[in-house]
Amino acid sequence: MRITVSTIARFHSFDLAAQLQARGHLAAVFTGYPRRKLLDTGVDPALIRSFPWVQTPYMALLRYGLLPSRAEREMAHLAHRTLDGHVARTLPDCDLVSVLSGAGVATGKAARRRGIAYVCDRGSAHIRTQDRLLAEEFDRVGLPWRGIDPRVIERELEEYDLADRITVPSGAVRDSFVAQGVAPGKLAVVPYGVDLGLFRRVAPRAPEFRILFVGGLSVRKGLHDLFAAVRLAGIPGARLVLAGGGLPETARLLAAAGVPFDWLGSLSWSDLVREFSAAAAFVLPSIEDGFGLVVSQAMACGCPVIVSRNVGAADLVQEGVTGFVVPIRSPEVIADRLVRLHRDTDLWAGLSAAAVGRVRHIGGWRDYGDRSCAVFRETIEAPGHRLPGPAGGAERCGAE
Template sequence: MRICLLTYRGNMYCGGQGVYVYYLAKALSRLGHQVDVMAGPPYPSVPDGVKLHKIEGLNLYETNGLSSLGNPLQLLRPLNFYEVVATRLGMFPEICTFSMRAYMRLRHLVSRERFDVIHDNQTLGYGILLAKGLGVPIVATIHHPIFIDMKADLAQAKRFLSKFKRTKFYSFLVMQHLVAKRMDRIITVSEVSAADTTRIFRLPEDKVRVVPNGIDTGVFKRLNRVEKEPDSIVMVGNTEDRKKGVTFLLQAMQLLRGDVDVRLSIVDRQGDYTKYAPKLVQENGLEDVVTFTGRLSLDELVRRYSVSQVAVTASVYEGFGLPCAEAMSCGTPVVATRAGALPEIVGNDGAGILVPPADPAALAAAIRRLLADEPLRQRMGEAGRKRIEESFSWEIAAKKTLEVYEEVL
């Protein structure tokens, strides 16, 4: 089968979408299928045997000014002009412009090559709708409805102007709702996400399939001869995303610091892009106990999981929760919330501690319990590793995804 995967941001450092496409492409290719990846900037590295098609884009949220244009005359191109103006107005046009550019590339490719299926990774832009006219079935993955992100943002925005700006940023949701209804099948990555996607997008249940993400257990594993750092905690995630619950984790740190010499490492981008969490750290006087690592390579990330005594996922919602699963795969005990799909990952067989979301006291109590009990950390780390090995494999995910493809052929 020849498969074309679409992702508007391809690099694995952009978050879950880049990780998803990389490992799904790798697993599909290993099963003997021909895989093409069509990605916007920042561009990914792709597995051996997978063909990459780079779709131009301005990536205005991660570049300075209009430096990505190169030649100023490129601003005269309609999609570039729209992307610049819409971004300056506080909107997020990247999804729409990527989809239109991808459609034009697909139209050119399909005229001389044949894809059996197009798989869109939560772009859901108008260009994907146009691609329906190419005569190729289209499957879309919705990791979780972005409406939930908007709801979380608005809940934490205190002023009317802030709420207005966040609502304007999420104006692309209207487009995504229109496009999602016209996809041949929708894949979600958890039972919770499936229920939320069906409800929010008003989709018929027979169109939605659940295919959980996998974890590369050959990469995410406990490193030998690496000593744990005493009273160390790690959080991995985009702290600008209010759903990640960093404010509640930092409140828990305040509760802990009086009786535990605790240290928190936050793995996230640094610089102008990341402002929310550093501001909270400063406001709460936690500079001496919280460290921002910046972006880490894959090897560095595995090492950070391995040296940490506890990994925390404090999210108020997760469609899946890759950092939680990665930590478990590394044998690091986890404290996670009962939010979204996290209970599906952690389970109820001793692989982690689940606490109510948005509850700093419960987070602090669970962290304190683990830091004080080395045998419990050992048992929980082993149980977490076993659960990931048995339940979350990219090979299984690829095979289930192929079953969805077969339904639309």
């Protein structure tokens, strides 16, 4: 079988492309990234179809804070729409195209006209669920929420309807789709992998009780609940370490922290591995998080994890064995788990060893590739490439 992959940037899509290439299945991978930024992916440059004309300047302007809010939304919309149109016009001969959600309407329609199966690859909760959760949380912390661009919601819903299959990384994401009326048979859970060669313990745990957070410093990631949990835990000498980039709300969240912290910014892979190895606990209390690759990365380094139920990688966590799963918006529960880890060194050692074993059992990116190929083959072989069921209760279901 021949598979084409399309993604607005990089994400896990290039891990998928590399796995398909290793099996001789990759026809091409389209991206809004410039080719020079993709030389370390392991994908043959001849198979990379870069369309950087909107997405790359958009990312550069965003990085340097040169895009006002309204322009940011317009340029993001344009980047997805133009990449989608480019892929639709130049889609190579293949059996299936897998498109990261948000840039697949034109591609999906072009694929169906040519008898090519279309998979919508969604890494987060159903777009309506995601918008609702974030609206509730911004209101909870007293910050304004503009809402997800209605054009993005409309585009995503159309992609769900067009798709022969929707791949999602976790049970949490699958459940959000089912709650919105998507037939379970249309969904395929394919958990992301982890680089087990890179992510491993490289240093002993730090002498102080170090609490680590990795991700965007945002409301979505539950940073405010982490601050509250650290305050409630009151562990003497504890050190809170934050790694990740800032978002528009970051300054206000940090100003209200109420606890000391070290913000390291974005880290290299090697520095991130060292931080995971040194940490006593990794905490990700996200309000909505389709998977959270950093969870499996932390576990591979032997760092016990505390994650919310809305983090997709909670599927990997065996409660009280490899880490802890807590309700969203529950800083008091996070505080309790931190105190337990601080007081009980035997518990910490047991969780650390079990976390490594759990991730190695689940497997790395090769296992992700195997699961993806199985889903793709099943989709290609399905009669008419159409699996049963609506894609979210929209009136467009099944229409051409």
